[in-house]
Amino acid sequence: MNPYITFLFISNLALGTIITATSYHWFLAWVGLEMNTLSIIPILAKHHHPRATEASTKYFITQATASSIILFSSVFNAWHTGMWDIMQLSAHPAPTMLTLALAMKLGLAPFHFWLPEVMQGTDTTTALIVATSQKLPPMTLLFLTSNQLTTSTLLLLAMISTLIGGWSGLNQTQLRKIMAFSSIGHMGWMAAISTISKKLLLFTLMVYLVMTTSLFLTMINSTTKTTKDLGMLWTTSPTLSTLTTITLMTLGGLPPLSGFLPKWLILQELTTNHLILTATLLAMSSLLSLMFYMRLTFTTTLTISPNTTNSTMKWRLKPTKLISPSPIIISTFFLIPITPLIFY
Incomplete structure (x- = not known):
């Protein structure tokens, strides 16, 4: 074009x-x-x-x-x-x-x-736009009208989204489909908190955009499309492979990384508002998402040389040098210290 x-x-x-x-x-x-x-x-x-x-x-x-x-x-x-x-x-x-x-x-x-x-x-570049910037206009309307929307409907949609986002991603090998189901799961968390705390909704959206952008930029930079390509990422850049592992764990919500903080605060707000069943279901469904994130982490770093692999080697493929994802990946580690500035 x-x-x-x-x-x-x-x-x-x-x-x-x-x-x-x-x-x-x-x-x-x-x-x-x-x-x-x-x-x-x-x-x-x-x-x-x-x-x-x-x-x-x-x-x-x-x-x-x-x-x-x-x-x-x-x-x-x-x-x-x-x-x-x-x-x-x-x-x-x-x-x-x-x-x-x-x-x-x-x-x-x-x-x-x-x-x-x-x-x-x-x-992959267009998939990045669909997963990030295209969420902003409807999320803006959700932010503006959250006080008038039906709370029970939003909570029901949130629970179904987190379950399907985690369950359907388990059987995927294409990274773009995995990121699509990851987006569905994260949108469910945002829908659950939208009627309770607008500040927390914005914070969750910011963390989601940073984490998703960093992983997509890694995929673009290394021409990675499947889990097999992700397993050969170390041949392209060992440093980028290590940072990708941390990004995947951040998306999964493991403490003390930044992805854990929105989920923790959302669960706290839900339990404060006596939505115990919703909070329990969201916490359990996040384990499904964590499962395929950990599988990607294992493929990325724990199958590198000198371990033998049946995958095709990738060192002859030249990566595309568009935008270095390293600064955005590193920014996912430093969102926890600035959290009090957002809420207080």
Whole structure:
């Protein structure tokens, strides 16, 4: 794709996110969502391959359906209340419809089926955009309307998402699909805390974006697509292999790494608000995610030379030197000391 055209689409992508994040009128929020969706469709389909076409078609149908439900819920609310303000969502069916539409846009289960297929059908760079920046516009609407949304529905979606995100990732060998199910699980944690603590929602989102970006940049830098490629990462860069191991453990939520902190604080808030069953289910489902993260960690570092392996050696493949992921990976280790500055 022409670099000027790519720059145009990326700029419109950012502009749509900014419009949605700064709007207090439902129509402007919908316009931002549509700009965001229409800008990423050519990026998804830039590779002339049936899988890329299929991924872009699935993404367009899902996002257009969710946007139409959001517009319908806002029109229904304006019809009953006479207001288009995002913060005034009081007509009875509108909050439930908006909750389901945001769940579809974020990839929360049981509306998650599009996310693994879309991320697997595109290249790693586009999968990074889908897993990170594309979560910002619906997450902004979730942040603004969390006080009006149905709490029981959000908690149910959160529990199902964490279970499916952990359970479905156990049987995957493609790293992009694993990261898709990881995203589903992390979105479930954010949905669970969205109606209780907005500060904790933002903190969890920040940690998720940093951890996911660092692992995706590692995959881009080393042309890693499967677990077999991850096992041969030491032939490309032993240092990057070590940092990738720590990033995987951070995503799994092992203490004292930064990924443990949001889960700990979310469980604390849930138990404080007497949601013991939800907190227990989230904690148990996180063990499923930790299982495939530890399997990737074992493949990355514990199968290196001089151990024998049946995998094809990778030292003849030249890595792509785009952006060094090391600074972002190192930043995942230093988020714990700044946590008091965020909450107090």
